Amino acid sequence: MEIIDKNNIPPETFDSGEARGIMARVLIGKANGAGNFVMRLFEIAPGGYTPRHAHPWEHEIFVHSGEGSIYSNGEWTSVRPGMAIFVPPDEEHQLRNDGTEPFVVVCLIPSGYQEL
């Protein structure tokens, strides 16, 4: 068993072009021996957002903290901590922070793709 504290994982930052204010970490992935799916943590700063994009793998997202919205099909929908979001393969999506604190989500993908 492995207990993972994000503070022991240096974040990757994405803060240019299509993404703003993102700190991203792989919490559980291939390096931990996880062979089926990958757990990543995204901390989106106030004013920040992920790229608007689509890809051939799904997301299973859990909202941990903060205030934010998700884009789908021309609309933004607010989500609250404790909510989950299923993004099917090939569907365009984007997350943004609508608040004044970090908007923190866990986002899982199947194994076999780039982990971050």
Add this chain to the structure above:
Amino acid sequence: MEIIDKNNIPPETFDSGEARGIMARVLIGKANGAGNFVMRLFEIAPGGYTPRHAHPWEHEIFVHSGEGSIYSNGEWTSVRPGMAIFVPPDEEHQLRNDGTEPFVVVCLIPSGYQEL
């Protein structure tokens, strides 16, 4: 895309024998079209615990809120919100609430097994 609010999902309760004070829900699974892994939410009441058991599939756990510990190999280790836990296949494990509020974790498993 599907946005899932736990309040729209009736919980299953486990409160006898090996488990106490558990409310469990599938947040994202086969019914949502998710074919690779399953996101479940467990709310463990104060004094509650999950069964101490092992099974041939892994867990990827994210601690959402509350105070609790996880058992592994004869020891209990405290975990805090924001931490992740990887439980490899066939490793004995158990979660318990050590606090006075619900201890809430997201626990993911690969598809192909019973979802709850």
